[in-house]
Amino acid sequence: MLLLTVPDEFSFSQTLAYLSVSSAECMYQMKDKKLYKLLKIDDIDLLIEISNPTQNVLQISFINQPKIMNEKIELKVTKYIQDWFDLDRDLVPFYQMAAHDPILSKIAKQFYGLRNIGMPSLFEALCWAIIGQQINLSFAYTLKRRFVETFGKSITWQDQKYWLFPTSGQIASLSIDDLTALKMTKKKAEYLIGVASLIESTELSKSALLDLMVQKGEKEAEKQLVKIRGIGPWTANYVMMRCLRASSAFPIDDVGLQNAMKFALGLDQKPTKDEIKTWSINWANWESYATFYLWRTLY
Numbered sequence: 001m002l003l004l005t006v007p008d009e010f011s012f013s014q015t016l017a018y019l020s021v022s023s024a025e026c027m028y029q030m031k032d033k034k035l036y037k038l039l040k041i042d043d044i045d046l047l048i049e050i051s052n053p054t055q056n057v058l059q060i061s062f063i064n065q066p067k068i069m070n071e072k073i074e075l076k077v078t079k080y081i082q083d084w085f086d087l088d089r090d091l092v093p094f095y096q097m098a099a100h101d102p103i104l105s106k107i108a109k110q111f112y113g114l115r116n117i118g119m120p121s122l123f124e125a126l127c128w129a130i131i132g133q134q135i136n137l138s139f140a141y142t143l144k145r146r147f148v149e150t151f152g153k154s155i156t157w158q159d160q161k162y163w164l165f166p167t168s169g170q171i172a173s174l175s176i177d178d179l180t181a182l183k184m185t186k187k188k189a190e191y192l193i194g195v196a197s198l199i200e201s202t203e204l205s206k207s208a209l210l211d212l213m214v215q216k217g218e219k220e221a222e223k224q225l226v227k228i229r230g231i232g233p234w235t236a237n238y239v240m241m242r243c244l245r246a247s248s249a250f251p252i253d254d255v256g257l258q259n260a261m262k263f264a265l266g267l268d269q270k271p272t273k274d275e276i277k278t279w280s281i282n283w284a285n286w287e288s289y290a291t292f293y294l295w296r297t298l299y
Contacts, residue, residue: 002060002074004081009091011113012052018117021299024141026148026163036063038155038162041076045155047162048077063157086115086245094286098293101282103264107293116292118242122206123199124165125243129235130191131184146182171196191230198228209244218246241288250287252276260294 006012016030028037035050047063060077062069082088098108119125131147132140151166151174171192179189198204213221221244225236233253240249251257258270261279265271271279283290 001062002078004058004060004078004087006056006058006085006087007091008056009095009113010056010085010087010115012058014111014114015085015117018114018296018299022137022141024138024145026145027165029160029162036160036162038164039077039080040164041073041080044073045153045164046073046077047155047157050081064155080120083120083245084118086118089115089245091115091289094289097282097286098290103261103279104283104290104293107264107297111293111296114293114296116241116245116289118245120243121165122204122209122239122243123168123196125239126195126231126235127165127171127192129238129242130188130195130230133188133235143182143184147179147184150182168196168199172200187230194229195231204228206243213244213246218248221246222249241291246288247285248287250280250291252280254291256295256298257291260297263297264294 013033016033016035019025019028019035020030028035030036033051037048037050039046039048045064049061049063051059051061053059058081060081095108095112098104119128127147128140128144131143135143148163148165151170153164154161156162174193176186176189176193179192180186184192195204209221209224212224218240221240222233222236225231225239226233231239234251237246237249237251240246241251252273255270258276261267261276262270265279280287280290
């Protein structure tokens with residue numbers, strides 16, 4: 001068992017509420033205010049239980065603890081959870097900014113403690129973004145479930161299956177027909193196999209993109225991503241938000257963002273791109289969190 005101290009500006013209940021938005025989600029399960037997820041750590045399939053016994057502590061229990069349990073494995077699990085819940089980020093400046101913002105002030109109070117729930121795996125983030133292109137969220141979850149349950153790996157505990165996301169190696173070896181059989185378009189099948197192949201060849205990696213962000217800025221990482229077939233500005237910014245943790249990532253053309261701003265401002269129609277740029281001036285370097293909180297209002 002591990003005990004992980006979390007910041008004051010973190011709410012496990014808000015996290016669970018966000019993670020509950022789709023009953024079709026297959027990458028984790030929730031029961032009795034506890035979160036269950038299967039991780040692959042050093043070739044070990046490790047099922048963990050995350051609970052919140054006291055306000056500033058997360059408790060991580062190992063359901064199927066391996067015979068060889070060491071500090072290295074525990075550290076990797078801890079880092080995964082810190083990344084998944086974005087626990088290393090200081091949110092005080094965001095809440096200070098939001099308190100004086102006409103769009104974010106009420107939303108920030110309503111969802112206080114919610115963090116940008118991410119996807120530590122670059123491949124998973126890219127796949128989810130590609131799968132979700134130009135379809136509604138409900139069908140996107142359906143496609144993801146088919147994708148995971150067809151090509152992923154699972155273990156069973158107490159009559160419940162827990163899944164690992166397919167690896168890039170598995171998907172790179174597939175044919176287009178393997179994916180279109182899941183009711184994906186041919187284009188999406190090509191994009192998924194293409195991205196998997198780039199990751200397998202190490203032409204594309206999370207570490208390289210993070211280094212690029214540090215050395216040349218977040219916009220350079222976006223430029224690198226949009227060079228990839230099937231990845232446009234929306235997909236790139238989504239992945240930068242949810243995986244690379246780029247604070248200024250801003251999918252400004254996102255319909256959900258536009259609708260959320262329309263509702264928040266009480267407008268008769270969705271704001272234009274120029275209007276969004278005007279309203280978001282105060283969000284500088286917090287665009288990703290502003291977007292995430294606005295998306296949250298839609299659920």
